[in-house]
Amino acid sequence: MTQKILQPGEIGQNEPFPSVVLPTDPQLFANRARRFEHLARDGALAPLLRAMSQIAHAQQQAHSSRQAEPVNDALLTASREHAMPPLSFQAERDPAWQKDLDVILAALSQCGEPVLEDAARQLQAIDTDGREAIADAVFGGGIAGGDPELHAVLSPLVGAALQVWWTRQAGSLKADDVPLAGTSTVCPCCGSRPVASVIEMSPSQHSLRYLHCSLCSTQWHMVRVTCSACESTKDIAYYSLNGIEANKPSTKVAFARAEACDNCHSYLKIFTREKEPMMDVQADDLATLTLDMLVDEAGYLRSGPNLLFAPGVPDEE
Ligand SMILES: [Zn+2]
Numbered sequence: 057m058t059q060k061i062l063q064p065g066e067i068g069q070n071e072p073f074p075s076v077v078l079p080t081d082p083q084l085f086a087n088r089a090r091r092f093e094h095l096a097r098d099g100a101l102a103p104l105l106r107a108m109s110q111i112a113h114a115q116q117q118a119h120s121s122r123q124a125e126p127v128n129d130a131l132l133t134a135s136r137e138h139a140m141p142p143l144s145f146q147a148e149r150d151p152a153w154q155k156d157l158d159v160i161l162a163a164l165s166q167c168g169e170p171v172l173e174d175a176a177r178q179l180q181a182i183d184t185d186g187r188e189a190i191a192d193a194v195f196g197g198g199i200a201g202g203d204p205e206l207h208a209v210l211s212p213l214v215g216a217a218l219q220v221w222w223t224r225q226a227g228s229l230k231a232d233d234v235p236l237a238g239t240s241t242v243c244p245c246c247g248s249r250p251v252a253s254v255i256e257m258s259p260s261q262h263s264l265r266y267l268h269c270s271l272c273s274t275q276w277h278m279v280r281v282t283c284s285a286c287e288s289t290k291d292i293a294y295y296s297l298n299g300i301e302a303n304k305p306s307t308k309v310a311f312a313r314a315e316a317c318d319n320c321h322s323y324l325k326i327f328t329r330e331k332e333p334m335m336d337v338q339a340d341d342l343a344t345l346t347l348d349m350l351v352d353e354a355g356y357l358r359s360g361p362n363l364l365f366a367p368g369v370p371d372e373e
């Protein structure tokens with residue numbers, strides 16, 4: 057895996073590990089597709105995961121189809137001066153992401169999976185303004201066109217295209233283009249929330265916890281046993297399908313756990329790569345939806361999205 061690693065120095069001197077890891081692996085989406093296929097071998101989620109592998113394959117085609125757009129120098133300077141994410145998802149959106157959507161839709165419209173083919177053709181019939189409106193809903197947590205069923209089908213494909221555009225742009229940045237913002241709860245590159253976090257095992261990141269951006273695939277370091285939504289270090293509990301677990305690293309911790317915070321009542325998953333070296337954060341997040349259900353039932357709200365999956369409309373209470 058090729059990864060561009062930021063040099064230490066932004067937080068302090070002598071920092072022995074990278075604070076931010078940019079997504080420079082040209083095969084990121086192909087690897088994800090393989091992981092989805094592996095996870096789809098059996099189980100109740102197999103059809104969903106198989107469809108997701110098709111989407112990730114289409115994302116790889118889009119990602120490899122062209123180079124990143126040049127990132128505006130004024131934007132980079134402003135971001136360096138104010139420690140703001142240079143590719144903020146809240147800034148005006150470059151319509152070029154729709155080129156990636158076109159590649160994804162062309163691939164999926166003849167992928168052999170009827171649900172995906174149908175969704176792709178529906179999106180192909182929607183004009184650019186309509187697609188921007190769905191993208192707004194993906195970012196704003198809303199329901200495009202007020203139609204939850206249609207949104208559930210179309211928004212993962214729009215999310216997939218947005219991921220490709222942002223991942224390619226983030227991968228084209230240089231180390232010092234990404235200033236560390238004051239908070240570690242959002243991506244230093246694009247300002248999005250993480251999809252999950254991973255306790256890593258590569259030599260330079262060994263045993264450290266990195267949050268993975270749900271949009272641009274950048275990873276950034278956060279100390280362990282800290283809520284990734286409010287940075288509280290108290291009242292953190294770890295849930296797995298085996299029940300509540302200890303927070304200290306031990307051979308007994310589950311591969312997938314939910315880090316739940318009683319300060320802000322949210323949770324996000326934390327994976328231990330050592331247990332599944334071939335894991336992919338987006339794929340393994342969707343393969344462990346049962347854990348989400350368990351933690352939802354315990355009363356916690358998930359704090360970061362998976363853009364490939366539109367959660368159901370919350371029940372009216
Ligand atoms: Zn990001």
Ligand SMILES: [Zn+2]
Nearest residue numbers: 283286317320
């Ligand atoms: Zn919290």
